[in-house]
Amino acid sequence: MTDPAALLEAAQTGERRPLARLLTLIESGTPQVRPMLPRLFGARRGGHLVGITGPPGSGKSTLVNALIGEFRRRGRRVGILAVDPSSPFSRGAILGDRIRMMEHAADRDVFMRSMASRGELGGLAATTWIAAAALDAAGYDPILVETVGAGQSEVEIARLAETTVVVEVPEMGDEVQAIKAGLLEVADVIAVNKGDRPGAPRAARQLRAMMSGAGGRFGKPPPIIITTATTGDGVAALADAIDAHQSEARSPEQARQRARGQVARALADLALDRAAATQAWDATVDAVAERRLDPMTAAERLLE
Amino acid sequence: MTDEQRTTPIRVLIAKPGLDGHDRGAKVLARGLRDEGFEVIYTGLRQTPEMVADAAEQEDVDVVGLSILSGAHMALLPKIVELVRGRGMDDVLIAAGGIIPDADIVRLKEAGVAEVFGPGTSIGQIARYFRENARSRA
Numbered sequence: 017m018t019d020p021a022a023l024l025e026a027a028q029t030g031e032r033r034p035l036a037r038l039l040t041l042i043e044s045g046t047p048q049v050r051p052m053l054p055r056l057f058g059a060r061r062g063g064h065l066v067g068i069t070g071p072p073g074s075g076k077s078t079l080v081n082a083l084i085g086e087f088r089r090r091g092r093r094v095g096i097l098a099v100d101p102s103s104p105f106s107r108g109a110i111l112g113d114r115i116r117m118m119e120h121a122a123d124r125d126v127f128m129r130s131m132a133s134r135g136e137l138g139g140l141a142a143t144t145w146i147a148a149a150a151l152d153a154a155g156y157d158p159i160l161v162e163t164v165g166a167g168q169s170e171v172e173i174a175r176l177a178e179t180t181v182v183v184e185v186p187e188m189g190d191e192v193q194a195i196k197a198g199l200l201e202v203a204d205v206i207a208v209n210k211g212d213r214p215g216a217p218r219a220a221r222q223l224r225a226m227m228s229g230a231g232g233r234f235g236k237p238p239p240i241i242i243t244t245a246t247t248g249d250g251v252a253a254l255a256d257a258i259d260a261h262q263s264e265a266r267s268p269e270q271a272r273q274r275a276r277g278q279v280a281r282a283l284a285d286l287a288l289d290r291a292a293a294t295q296a297w298d299a300t301v302d303a304v305a306e307r308r309l310d311p312m313t314a315a316e317r318l319l320e
Numbered sequence: 321m322t323d324e325q326r327t328t329p330i331r332v333l334i335a336k337p338g339l340d341g342h343d344r345g346a347k348v349l350a351r352g353l354r355d356e357g358f359e360v361i362y363t364g365l366r367q368t369p370e371m372v373a374d375a376a377e378q379e380d381v382d383v384v385g386l387s388i389l390s391g392a393h394m395a396l397l398p399k400i401v402e403l404v405r406g407r408g409m410d411d412v413l414i415a416a417g418g419i420i421p422d423a424d425i426v427r428l429k430e431a432g433v434a435e436v437f438g439p440g441t442s443i444g445q446i447a448r449y450f451r452e453n454a455r456s457r458a
Contacts, residue, residue, distance in 0.1 A: 032378065036380035102329075106354060118363055122371050130379060132359045134328075
């Protein structure tokens with residue numbers, strides 16, 4: 017069975033293998049899935065889309081594992097998309113987020129999928145969005161999307177979420193780090209993980225001081241929760257903060273802003289894919305690389 | 321299969337079933353396969369057959385690679401094959417690697433393990449075998 021519409025129908029009844037197959041098709045970017053998309057997005061069940069991002073080694077996967085446990089205790093079915101980078105050289109990838117989440121591997125109400133970022137040309141944010149819609153159609157709520165907060169595209173993925181959790185650690189650096197533009201700006205909730213380390217309360221205090229008045233992406237400072245993912249301390253409070261943010265994120269104004277951002281991003285990805293598939297692309301890239309053409313003129317020509 | 325036909329990388333689940341604390345080999349293989357262009361999902365240590373089968377199902381992998389050095393291969397590997405097939409994954413290639421006696425290799429192959437790689441196998445050999453024998457992706 018490889019017909020996306022049939023796979024979607026089976027996935028909506030809670031079958032796991034069709035959902036897994038559907039995610040493969042979505043990930044591959046095959047045009048085959050296009051006719052199914054209106055149905056997929058029309059099937060919206062309202063699962064809370066939560067992005068989890070932060071620097072490598074901050075404990076995102078372990079924290080996601082703890083959150084899965086917490087949401088399961090609350091009777092929720094949890095979907096997880098974990099995005100790891102592909103090697104730009106071999107196109108291969110090691111997807112290791114499962115290691116920290118295997119205790120939930122055999123739970124029928126948890127569905128976890130690892131995704132490699134694959135090519136460097138756009139599309140990843142749109143793909144992740146569609147994959148999350150598939151988990152939503154299958155009845156998962158919340159849907160946790162974990163990405164490495166290492167680059168712009170990963171931050172973009174986090175921003176697709178209704179609620180973005182940024183995971184920091186006590187040793188994240190001095191106060192100036194917190195006012196630099198970037199990761200913290202997209203945070204709706206901040207988790208200071210590894211909370212059993214001595215500097216944690218101080219780091220949380222500093223963050224709170226720096227973020228107050230600054231405002232998150234919707235003009236309100238994000239709650240800051242100290243967590244210890246390995247022991248579960250603070251995880252219930254984090255889950256509460258995530259839940260509390262949902263109703264805020266679904267106010268008409270915020271929902272509209274987010275939808276605009278998502279569509280703009282998806283359209284930009286599509287435009288990039290289309291442009292990159294044209295004959296003029298390679299020649300233009302070569303021309304810029306050889307300094308025969310400046311980048312701005314090149315961009316204009318490609319858009320003509 | 322040529323690159324043109326296969327536009328998406330082959331997905332491989334590398335799992336360590338049972339009580340076996342040695343995963344150096346599995347990690348070296350995971351890294352090597354990444355460099356060969358595979359997408360490798362690594363599960364970590366001490367997996368039950370059910371966990372391996374569930375992970376294979378959710379990840380929709382093309383290949384399940386089982387690393388086992390504990391001697392419990394006859395107890396675990398046929399069970400994993402049964403569970404994977406039982407979840408409808410008929411076309412997923414299942415291979416094993418580790419310290420496995422020749423007599424057992426014959427029985428494992430009868431149980432549905434496609435190939436068994438012993439000590440001294442190069443990553444290139446394994447990569448070639450996976451490329452030649454993995455199902456084509458939809």
